[in-house]
Amino acid sequence: MSVLAPPEPALTPVYSYPDALTHVPTHYCPGCTHGIAHRLIAEVIDEMAAKERTIGVASVGCSVFAYRYFGVDFAQAAHGRAPAMATGVKRVRPEALVFTYQGDGDLASIGAAEILHAAVRGEQITVFFVNNAIYGMTGGQMAPTTLLGQTTTSSPAGRDRATMGTVLRMSELLAQVDGAAYVVRRSLHDVVQIKRAKKAIRRAFEVQEQGLGFAMVELLSSCPTNWGMTPEAALGYIRDEMVPAFPLGDFKVPETRAEAGA
């Protein structure tokens, strides 16, 4: 933690800006929970003292600039290909802690083959999958994760099962794959969930360190801008609409050590 001078000398900082972030104001919309995901990952990197051996792989989406905010080595992958790029990195840098940071359009739509096969191969990478049920960056089109009936700019009358199918639950899917060691879904919609999410992030990194296989933490996230809501209402939308469609939970945990307390 980068310790600022406390407002009064008698005070000690108990929470401050993570060292693994760069102190650059982000480009995210006000209240977008991408920022929370960033912060949690950075906090875990700090706790693991892993900043100097972490390599991140950013995807294409609102988080395309993730590299600006993390104070670690970074690559910026093509849309959907972060798991392939991370595979290339990790295979030749096995000592590094390698993670991808991907949106739901990136991971579940265009990058479906790459994430599936990274899991099948049991790549020793950690994937942070920020699911906001929409394409944020391009202005709010439907994603495979868009809820049934949800209106987006490419499903203007609401997502229609007959022509557009219905929600794709990637965590449930990837948990089916033998090479996946750790697959859980968490949410960022309130303080309790955020704390749980952080634990899962930590565990997902540990799975990589222990060489147990592919690890993914799906994080239900908000897009106040494209959902057309206030930041607070957006958190409510996660809680009330998204969580029922995307149940939180552990879909796969390493047999050697079941995830407790998450």
Add this chain to the structure above:
Amino acid sequence: MSVLAPPEPALTPVYSYPDALTHVPTHYCPGCTHGIAHRLIAEVIDEMAAKERTIGVASVGCSVFAYRYFGVDFAQAAHGRAPAMATGVKRVRPEALVFTYQGDGDLASIGAAEILHAAVRGEQITVFFVNNAIYGMTGGQMAPTTLLGQTTTSSPAGRDRATMGTVLRMSELLAQVDGAAYVVRRSLHDVVQIKRAKKAIRRAFEVQEQGLGFAMVELLSSCPTNWGMTPEAALGYIRDEMVPAFPLGDFKVPETRAEAGA
């Protein structure tokens, strides 16, 4: 059925060459069960009297020439993209019976995103997935379906879990997806299984006719050439090695009418 003159006038043909095949000798290796899959599909097309409204989409693999053998309109898709191409066909020809015919390299490796999303969208197409646990056409490389320890030309020391992951079971995976209406696995290794396979093929076409959603029949198939076995031994390999890794069964059947007797 194209009825040949019987060897003796008192005899009636009870089984003869299907009408929906072209009577062209195939390029398949002797004993390759691609031929059985072709025959069964053709028999069902005949039984449904659907020859004049069926459109097939061939993939890239040993079955790349499937169009030569089926007496129906055909397209030949790019490697892995048959489900996308079939989507294009079916959306603009909803009255046609549209099927893809894909190998395991094609469907489970390079085409993983396309098959997954055809299922997610609940495309009204029927997919025949011929799983021989290897890349036949290109001379026997590892597929995502290759068994653990199986030697192939690209896993010369046997498929190794640590670097190559382990078998991807596509039927189990796709059955997870809401848009998938009918997903079953059958085998072609003996007469009983072949008869079951045919029933599933029929059902899969019916699911399309009834507009119930995406339908897929996975068929465990042999590759005597690249497995380095006699045709008969190859059938034994399916039975003894593949079936345990790829359990036969119905992973998803339409709720409205459970598959009986398969």
Add this chain to the structure above:
Amino acid sequence: MHGTVTVDETLCKGCALCIPVCPKGLMRVADDRFNARGVHPAELIDPANACTGCQLCATMCPEAAITVYRAAKVA
């Protein structure tokens, strides 16, 4: 006579999969001749008219090379 089968020798690849499935053991590879592909085609050897027309051979044949006949019933 119950049934019989013919093998389309232009289609047959001599894979021999039809042989073990015949319950009467009536199929064999004709090693006295090659077809245009250069393989010995399968043939039915049924001097005792034992073939029942059960279609197991045809069900197994990857080349759809086998036609099966049965004695016509007056139905």
Add this chain to the structure above:
Amino acid sequence: MHGTVTVDETLCKGCALCIPVCPKGLMRVADDRFNARGVHPAELIDPANACTGCQLCATMCPEAAITVYRAAKVA
């Protein structure tokens, strides 16, 4: 005094997510000023020194804009 928080106004986006989570209701949007982004930043209004340094606001803040302090304990 148990604790206090500071808000880094260059980072704060005025999203107001820190406000409802404060169990003591001590956070608010400072509508008397804009930051460089043109938004009203959040601020702690704690005349009674009620802040416990519970960190809930910081946990919620997407911008990691909040630093939380507690009175040093002699451990």
Add this chain to the structure above:
Amino acid sequence: MTFDVIIAGFGGQGVLFAGQLLAHAALDAGLETTWYPSYGPEMRGGTANCTVVISDEPIGSPVTERPQAAIVMNLPSLVRYEPLVRPGGVLVVNTSLIDRAVERDDIDAIAIPADDVAAELGNPKLTNMVLLGALLARTSALTTAQVGATLERVLPARHHHLLGANHAALARGAELATEAAARDATPTA
């Protein structure tokens, strides 16, 4: 005759709509016109701008580095566009949100407290119309009457109850600009 203007501010201030209205009005007046927005993640930062070109001949560039006029609705926009307006051009400044003075003296700078005016008119969403009215008063491209007429055509029917307020905003902006001009005795562009 060719006229170009950049309208810039925060997203949500009606920057893009004001520009579109101007372009629609130009088209209605039988002129050539282009409207060109900032787009994509650039808008994520909260700023938006658009360029409108109006001409009696086919238009080459829909963008310009040195506009004849600019409307700036917030401080970052003033900082960015003040230096770019052509000498002799017009700069309309929303002083409700901008407390910095215009530094150049070779342009016609018009200070309008547009948010306050809009609030006075009873609808804070009218800021853009107030500023547009001011611009029209100090340039010869189109008249407020022309723009007002176009507004009736392009405003979706469900918003027609707001027509009066919009007209009023345009008129008030024009009025303030004319007053200011008279005060400053600065020649108009």
Add this chain to the structure above:
Amino acid sequence: MTFDVIIAGFGGQGVLFAGQLLAHAALDAGLETTWYPSYGPEMRGGTANCTVVISDEPIGSPVTERPQAAIVMNLPSLVRYEPLVRPGGVLVVNTSLIDRAVERDDIDAIAIPADDVAAELGNPKLTNMVLLGALLARTSALTTAQVGATLERVLPARHHHLLGANHAALARGAELATEAAARDATPTA
């Protein structure tokens, strides 16, 4: 000097290996050489062929439309390659599998019942060596001795117990070809 030969037959008849052996031997003899196989699904049909070029200068094309020699191990190969051999060239025919006679009379056609000879020698896999021996006897590119020596180098150690049989097959093929030549009194190429 440049020499080219196509070796063709069913997959499994040792077509590709016979060609490789020839190419290895050429390299051992300090000559330039290329070996070019049929590949891909073409082989799925059950046929295989390769072209070997041997020269004392750098080789341009590794393929040829009109070879100086061909070894045909089955009927389809005879049908395909008989018309292509250059006038005066050599055509070695495996009469064990081919009952059709060679029709051209402007080439040196050598009939060798190679499968039978191989069977006589106790190993049906030696067909290719018998035919290669015959070719070598009727062409001047390399000698059976050169090829035999190379065989010792390139045959994997685990197959070295077969060396004797291979030598015998080469020699027997050469012998039969020489006898046939004497019989026909056809000039060699």
Add this chain to the structure above:
Amino acid sequence: MARELLKGNVAFAEAAIRAGCEAYFGYPITPQTEALEHMAVRMPELGRTFVQAESEVAAINMVYGAAAAGVRTMTSSSSPGVSLMMEGLSYMAGSEVPAVVVDVMRGGPGLGNIAPAQSDYTQMVKGGGHGDYRQIVLAPASVQELIDHTVLAFDLADRYRIVSVVLADGSLGQMMEGAELPAMRPPRAADASPAWALSGAKGRDTNLISSIHLDPDEEERFNHHLQAKYAAIEAAEIRYEEHLLDDASIAVVAFGTAARLAKTAIAGERAAGVAVGLFRPITLWPFPTDALRDLSERVEAILVVEMNMGQMLEDVQRVVAERCPVGFFGRTGGVMPMPEEIAARIRALAVELGAAVSDAPEEVRT
């Protein structure tokens, strides 16, 4: 229809609909996304097909399928997305299906940015996929042309069983301009299907849509057939604009938005007495080779202006064959060349050529 203020992306999408496009498959990407969004509203309204594909790879293969089934179909995308279509486009060329692709180009290489550029010239005009193939490439310079070219693209695609590309850029896609949409074509009769298309082999032999020719001789014959078709297109479909070239000693050669920007510069320079005109290829393939060759015999110098580092330039050089000097001015990476800059280049060239030119007029519109 009257002239309306239309956004480029919306305009070409609506034009496609009116030209009879029955199926649209696409994937969002800035700066073309409004086209997809327009299709998402309009196509279902009209009972036609709109599918948001899982990727551009899938989108082009869906287009391939719909085209194989004989309907008018299209996709639109922007540079990185278009790169993902190269295999599919090569297949479509190899099986001669008609379709339309609109590329709203942006800055590159790689992820680059979303600003307007013209640096997909090579990949679209020369064929970024494998094999010897061609696509008709139309380069609009206004929203009106974007509309007209989209309609034309469908007609040419059908006429020649070829992929037609409308090569636009971010500025054309994003800007609004006065333009007129064509009337809605009557819908295709349900049974009107090209003879070669997949529709179920009822009462006819089966049809096959495929790009495989395992036998090289057959593949070569097919390629010669393609080349013959391409030659026919080159003979019949070349389009270009000549502007103020009659007495010009300097010709600017530019396409699309660059040409439009150049026109402003040319107007200014003409006013200053420079004998400069514009040669604008409208079809980038077939390229207006003969007209440009003729021109190169008449003018003293050519200035190629592009929003890239000189891609069309190579074609111009090839055709001009050093008959006159060919200069180049390019801005790239999403930067548009401003008329003033182009004018300065023209001016410099004129001075070099010794032409008598007055000073630039005070007020050249930029």
Add this chain to the structure above:
Amino acid sequence: MARELLKGNVAFAEAAIRAGCEAYFGYPITPQTEALEHMAVRMPELGRTFVQAESEVAAINMVYGAAAAGVRTMTSSSSPGVSLMMEGLSYMAGSEVPAVVVDVMRGGPGLGNIAPAQSDYTQMVKGGGHGDYRQIVLAPASVQELIDHTVLAFDLADRYRIVSVVLADGSLGQMMEGAELPAMRPPRAADASPAWALSGAKGRDTNLISSIHLDPDEEERFNHHLQAKYAAIEAAEIRYEEHLLDDASIAVVAFGTAARLAKTAIAGERAAGVAVGLFRPITLWPFPTDALRDLSERVEAILVVEMNMGQMLEDVQRVVAERCPVGFFGRTGGVMPMPEEIAARIRALAVELGAAVSDAPEEVRT
């Protein structure tokens, strides 16, 4: 090392290993698959990385990752597979990572066939992806050169932080020929990593591998930086072969296998008294522009021979600028131009030029 009989695909794979390739990512495709299979055996043996990717899209992005991490890495494929790499290659150009791609070209377009062809010239030499970028492209004409060019490709890639392409074809990949492999380079020291590479930011600022430049001005500056690098490569790395050109009145211009086939034809025609020679670009980019221009001033005619419908031809025409007539002879779709056919074209040209030529000798080797 002694000369061995080596299959092209195996030879370049082993050459890559000996050049220090630490990671190979690929996907099977005929006619290059033996390379992947060789890597599958050898790389694990040496403790290096071999991954069979799920597709060519994944393969190139894995290469991108390994390259970003600073190791020597490569992939190999053939035409349709290479088309799927266009986005990835554009990204790699846009972030300046070094890597090697071997393209063993086959007949197209589309699925086409697996026979040798040279019709990926445009996509590899001009950039089939979006944006203004270049790749070094080496065109070997023998198994020995396939080996040497692979090693060179790695060295050039590292020197310039660029993608180097070895543009081979099915015949080079499939044939065996006598060739010598280089010695095994000593393995890279565990800590030897380029300063820009991703390795964990220990004791230094963080590194970033990215192709995004949202600000057009910045993107343009980056493009100018790329162009400067490309100019440096053009100044230093052009390679070509001149064969029997000193007194030639006819020059055949051909690359790779086509050049090799032409050599046989040239030998025959020389014997018949035709003053013909060969100009063989070895680097297709950077293209040997100056040497070819010089040549076009010396010879009376040029005949371009390719295994495509005339792709390099356009570059030759551009450079020659009609200084002399440029003829073309191409076979495509997997057909190789036989020396006799090439010879006939040369002969016809010679006759046209009025040269005195004797009849062809009886026994020209084909």
